[in-house]
Every structure is written in structure tokens, then in C-alpha cells.
Amino acid sequence: MIPVEVLGKRWDHPIACASGALAAHLPGMEDAVLRGAAAIFTKTITESPREGHPGPVFVDYPDEGYALNAMGLPNPGPDRMVVEIEEFRDEFDVPVYASVAADGPEGFRKLARAFSDVADGLELNVSCPHAGKGYGAELGSDPETVAEITEAAVRAFDGPVSVKLTPNVDRETLLEVAAAAIDAGAEALTAVNTLGPGLRIDLRTASPVLGAGVGGLSGPALKPIALRVVADLALEFGEEVEIIGVGGIRSGEDVVEFLLAGAKAVQVATAAREKDFGDIAMETYRILKELGYEEPEEAIGAALPEYRERLRRLGWCQ
Numbered sequence: 001m002i003p004v005e006v007l008g009k010r011w012d013h014p015i016a017c018a019s020g021a022l023a024a025h026l027p028g029m030e031d032a033v034l035r036g037a038a039a040i041f042t043k044t045i046t047e048s049p050r051e052g053h054p055g056p057v058f059v060d061y062p063d064e065g066y067a068l069n070a071m072g073l074p075n076p077g078p079d080r081m082v083v084e085i086e087e088f089r090d091e092f093d094v095p096v097y098a099s100v101a102a103d104g105p106e107g108f109r110k111l112a113r114a115f116s117d118v119a120d121g122l123e124l125n126v127s128c129p130h131a132g133k134g135y136g137a138e139l140g141s142d143p144e145t146v147a148e149i150t151e152a153a154v155r156a157f158d159g160p161v162s163v164k165l166t167p168n169v170d171r172e173t174l175l176e177v178a179a180a181a182i183d184a185g186a187e188a189l190t191a192v193n194t195l196g197p198g199l200r201i202d203l204r205t206a207s208p209v210l211g212a213g214v215g216g217l218s219g220p221a222l223k224p225i226a227l228r229v230v231a232d233l234a235l236e237f238g239e240e241v242e243i244i245g246v247g248g249i250r251s252g253e254d255v256v257e258f259l260l261a262g263a264k265a266v267q268v269a270t271a272a273r274e275k276d277f278g279d280i281a282m283e284t285y286r287i288l289k290e291l292g293y294e295e296p297e298e299a300i301g302a303a304l305p306e307y308r309e310r311l312r313r314l315g316w317c318q
Helices: 025-032 079-092 105-114 145-155 171-183 221-238 250-259 276-291 304-314
Strands: 005-006 009-011 015-019 058-061 066-069 096-100 121-125 162-164 188-191 197-198 217-219 241-248 267-268
Touching: 009 221, 015 025, 025 079, 058 267, 066 221, 079 096, 079 105, 096 105, 105 121, 105 145, 121 145, 145 162, 145 171, 162 171, 171 221, 188 221, 217 221, 221 241, 221 250, 221 304, 250 267, 250 276
Parallel strands: 015 267, 096 121, 121 162, 162 188, 188 241, 241 267
Antiparallel strands: 005 009, 058 066, 066 217, 197 217
């Protein structure tokens, strides 16, 4: 496999462990690397430890092609996570990016400083659809707020900053939010967080299935939305920032599809419960070779010219 350069670091391949339950603590991060992840994006860390929502926090509907989760951003807080990242680094030479969330610019600034000496980069979570009032997508739907948050983090952190975007906005707002993040100094965009929030009801109890009531939709059903967002971002900003795709990726074919849409790399979350990152990577490189691409870089954005032409017919771009 040919290495790639992402967020200022060498990755063995373009497939990382997404910010989620697997990367919540040191054992999970270690497991992800042993299963072939090229980089780690930690579970989102907040200014103070959080217990998260009551259970159930994850429900899978494989026959319907999706899962719902409402974790509530459970995490041990920055002090403990810094220690765990340091312990991880003692064992593995794999890039680690800290996912962080707060309720405003000052909180993001503090978190950026907390991880400045241990993380290779930051991912700003302004997109979780079920984190609660004042967090996540509530912030990430407003371009001005995203600009303020991004600028605060960029100024406090000596390294690349990626802003993780929500799919729960219209296309025009999405592009406005992305532009605001880039203008404020973001070097990358992660697309996307979960869709929703969504609801399922237990017929026997007539109550919501999830402990929080509602949760974000992930898994294969999210992929077409995530892929469209990546392509839209790549058309507008592909020359300015790196784009990292996430959402419904289960196979090498999925990875290649995201590369063709303009992603520089991808993250895997839900599928990592059943499939190793290394296996997906091997599938990716086999498919790239079959398609005539010598390395991932050659495939990035190959679908965009025709995608642009189709959007012109809809009157959505010039």
C-alpha cells in the first residue's frame, strides 16, 4: 500500500478510525491501530468530564441499513485524555487528532490549548445532532458562530484544524458554513457527522428506543448524503482545503467512491464494529489498481467534472 499525506502527517493508507466509541479510551485506540487504522480521531472531548446520555445509546438496524446512536458526548475530560494520548504515543507511531466540543469559542480555545502538546491536529465537533442545547449542530448551522469557534481554536493550536460539518442543513448553508471555517483558518473539513436526530419507538413499551429519545443516523443509509456533501465541498473548496469523508463507509468500494468525490481520506465508524480497517484498506488499493489508478492521489476528485455538469443542468452551479 502506498502511504498518503493527510493533515500534515504520513498515513499508511487513507483510512482512519472516526471519532466515536472505539476511540473513547486508550484500549480502543490501541485496538483500532492493531486492526489497521492509519490514524486516530478521538472520541469528542469536552471541557469537563461527561457521563453522556442514559442507555441504550446505540441501536443497530442492519436490515434497514442504518444505526441510531445518542452517546451524549461521554468522555473523561481533557486532563485524562491527554494522559491517554501520551500513553498511546509511547506505544504507537500513528497520528492522533483530538476531537473537541464546547458551547462557544472560549471553550474551544481552552481545549485547543489543552491538546496543543500531544495531538497532531484538532477536529472541531460543531455537528453532533444530539449533544444537547448549546452544543454540536446547533452551533455548526451558523456561519458566524463557526468562524468564531474556528478562529479561536486555530489561534490556540499549533497544527492543522479540521471542522466537522453537519449534514442537517441545506446546500447553501453548508457552503456558507464551510467558507466561514476556511476563512477563519481551517485546513480541512470533515464531512459528515450523523444525520438527524431520528426516532425509533419500542412497540411493547410505547417509548423511544434510545435512552436520550432521539439519536443520529449512521451506517450505509448515511453514505449517499455524506458523499454528496463531500462532492459539493470539493467542487467549491477542493483547491483550498483537504476534505475527509465519513459516513456509511464499509468497504474498499465505498472508500474509492469518496476519493472520486474529492475526499483526501476517510474515517470509518459504525462498520469498525465488524470489519478491520486494514481489510478495508487492502480492498481499496486492489480496486484502485483494477481501475487503473497507481495511488489514491490519482483518484481524488475524478468524478467532479461530470458531477459539476449534472449540477449545471439543475441550475445549482456555474
